[in-house]
Amino acid sequence: MEELLNVLEKNSRLNEEQLAVMLDKSTDEIKSQIRELENSNTILGYRTLINWEKTSKESVTALIEVRITPQRDLGFDKVAERIYRFPQVKACYLMSGGFDLTVVVEGKTMKEVALFVSEKLAPIDGVLSTATHFILKKFKESGVVFEKKEDDDREALVL
Amino acid sequence: MNVADMVLPKIKNLPPSGIRKYFDLLSEMKDAISLGVGEPDFVTPWRVREEGIFSLEKGHTHYSPNAGYIALREEISNYLNRKYNFNYNPSDQVLVTVGASEGIDLALRALVGEGDEVIFPEPSFVAYMGCIKVSGAKPVVINLNEREQFKLTAEQLSNALTERTKVVILPFPNNPTGAVLEEKDLREIVNVLKDKDVIIISDEIYSELTYGQKHVSIASFKEVADKTIVINGFSKAFAMTGWRLGYACGHPAIIDAMKKIHQYAIMCAPTTAQYAAIEALKSCDEEVSNMVKEYNRRRRVLVDALNKMGLDCFEPKGAFYVFPSIKKTGLSSDEFCERLLKEYKVLMVPGEAFGACGAGYVRATYANSMENILEALERIKKFINTL
Ligand SMILES: Cc1ncc(COP(=O)(O)O)c(C=O)c1O
Numbered sequence: 001m002e003e004l005l006n007v008l009e010k011n012s013r014l015n016e017e018q019l020a021v022m023l024d025k026s027t028d029e030i031k032s033q034i035r036e037l038e039n040s041n042t043i044l045g046y047r048t049l050i051n052w053e054k055t056s057k058e059s060v061t062a063l064i065e066v067r068i069t070p071q072r073d074l075g076f077d078k079v080a081e082r083i084y085r086f087p088q089v090k091a092c093y094l095m096s097g098g099f100d101l102t103v104v105v106e107g108k109t110m111k112e113v114a115l116f117v118s119e120k121l122a123p124i125d126g127v128l129s130t131a132t133h134f135i136l137k138k139f140k141e142s143g144v145v146f147e148k149k150e151d152d153d154r155e156a157l158v159l
Numbered sequence: 160m161n162v163a164d165m166v167l168p169k170i171k172n173l174p175p176s177g178i179r180k181y182f183d184l185l186s187e188m189k190d191a192i193s194l195g196v197g198e199p200d201f202v203t204p205w206r207v208r209e210e211g212i213f214s215l216e217k218g219h220t221h222y223s224p225n226a227g228y229i230a231l232r233e234e235i236s237n238y239l240n241r242k243y244n245f246n247y248n249p250s251d252q253v254l255v256t257v258g259a260s261e262g263i264d265l266a267l268r269a270l271v272g273e274g275d276e277v278i279f280p281e282p283s284f285v286a287y288m289g290c291i292k293v294s295g296a297k298p299v300v301i302n303l304n305e306r307e308q309f310k311l312t313a314e315q316l317s318n319a320l321t322e323r324t325k326v327v328i329l330p331f332p333n334n335p336t337g338a339v340l341e342e343k344d345l346r347e348i349v350n351v352l353k354d355k356d357v358i359i360i361s362d363e364i365y366s367e368l369t370y371g372q373k374h375v376s377i378a379s380f381k382e383v384a385d386k387t388i389v390i391n392g393f394s395k396a397f398a399m400t401g402w403r404l405g406y407a408c409g410h411p412a413i414i415d416a417m418k419k420i421h422q423y424a425i426m427c428a429p430t431t432a433q434y435a436a437i438e439a440l441k442s443c444d445e446e447v448s449n450m451v452k453e454y455n456r457r458r459r460v461l462v463d464a465l466n467k468m469g470l471d472c473f474e475p476k477g478a479f480y481v482f483p484s485i486k487k488t489g490l491s492s493d494e495f496c497e498r499l500l501k502e503y504k505v506l507m508v509p510g511e512a513f514g515a516c517g518a519g520y521v522r523a524t525y526a527n528s529m530e531n532i533l534e535a536l537e538r539i540k541k542f543i544n545t546l
């Protein structure tokens with residue numbers, strides 16, 4: 001299972017037949033394992049990693065530190081939910097340390113993100129403070145380096 | 160004076176590379192996929208490179224002791240103990256060399272010369288034949304075959320032994336076939352050699368790259384432990400070919416002899432590489448295991464696809480090569496490889512490059528990305544369909 005997930009995490013476009021050969025399983029086994037992983041929400045989806053900077057799409061990403069007052073019985077979950085339900089929020093993590101939530105927000109411009117923070121995020125009941133950090137350049141994401149891969153510089157023939 | 164005549168006849172007569180023409184073809188070709196490379200496609204793990212850089216920053220730019228830094232020899236000894244239960248004393252049983260290549264050469268130069276015979280199996284790594292010839296000894300080739308899964312059998316070995324045999328080279332896991340020797344195969348070989356005055360050079364450079372079973376070394380049989388020189392290195396397991404670092408382990412008398420040649424010819428192995436290698440041995444188990452898993456997946460893909468195309472391919476259990484038979488195509492290995500390269504831009508190496516008995520086979524390496532392997536397989540399939 002773990003190896004199947006490792007392989008799919010790197011390349012979700014491999015089909016069941018290819019996966020079966022790579023992992024020395026039958027195609028049916030692979031199919032049923034994948035179904036199981038999907039049903040249990042272990043596999044949450046299949047996506048493509050895109051470097052949007054290569055396109056003309058305008059986009060900025062900010063990392064926002066949020067401090068909140070936990071609520072009785074609910075801890076941080078309720079406030080977190082009110083935050084992560086906004087589609088602008090791409091990721092939301094509960095943190096240890098000096099603040100409580102990391103919220104990743106994407107927008108077209110810095111202004112748009114700043115407005116989202118001041119109009120939507122900060123006024124939420126229980127949010128004590130926010131600190132917004134804009135991402136200037138992405139070097140690596142999900143284990144993938146954004147710069148062009150270095151060419152294979154090996155001699156083409158070595159005995 | 161004719162300068163060319165000054166070259167020793169045994170050197171002049173060393174055969175030129177049989178695959179020259181492939182270099183020439185390749186040099187004028189774009190987007191060819193090479194399955195002809197005998198080294199990992201992975202880059203050395205970053206933590207290892209980082210140690211190398213750090214050692215340079217600290218100014219470790221001097222010669223090391225002849226035998227290599229004792230800290231490295233200790234790590235090698237620990238590593239071999241952890242992996243294969245060996246007990247080599249780092250102070251006099253471990254020699255750090257410039258790749259396994261130097262280890263092979265040193266062992267042969269220390270042990271054999273005119274009048275001695277060296278037995279080794281083919282198909283195999285091309286350096287054995289070359290180094291034996293340079294040493295002046297007589298190469299005695301055992302032809303391995305697919306029927307036996309390219310294993311060296313005790314019977315073949317027994318038949319090749321004479322009173323002049325001084326060294327037997329055991330190159331398993333094997334380049335180019337991917338064959339391995341299992342414990343029971345080794346047991347039979349040990350029985351043949353245990354009472355003979357013969358030294359075994361066991362080239363175990365691919366020992367970490369085995370699939371489905373762990374590598375077993377002939378040096379772990381105590382009947383022959385003293386007469387075995389284990390050659391290994393960092394090139395394949397840790398993806399460190401360019402660092403040029405290997406090691407030889409064995410009886411102190413032989414290691415000492417090898418060290419003398421090493422000290423006069425080379426002085427010491429590269430210092431930066433030695434610092435990096437300590438880190439490799441200490442903390443790269445997970446990196447190595449991930450590389451082995453990836454090789455294994457590619458190996459399965461390659462073997463499966465070649466067999467489905469009708470290029471019969473026994474299951475290689477080690478190294479990163481497959482060695483399919485192309486006899487059914489009616490082409491010679493050379494024709495096959497040349498046409499495959501010219502017409503479909505995929506490079507494989509004709510089996511003859513590894514010894515005459517490699518005729519009818521080709522070597523393909525899976526030290527290439529899955530993406531490239533899948534693309535190469537598509538091209539090979541098209542080629543086969545035109546035949
Ligand atoms: C069987 C075998 N032994 C030794 C070597 C040389 O290794 P190193 O880079 O450690 O000199 C190779 C390299 O291809 C090999 O295939």
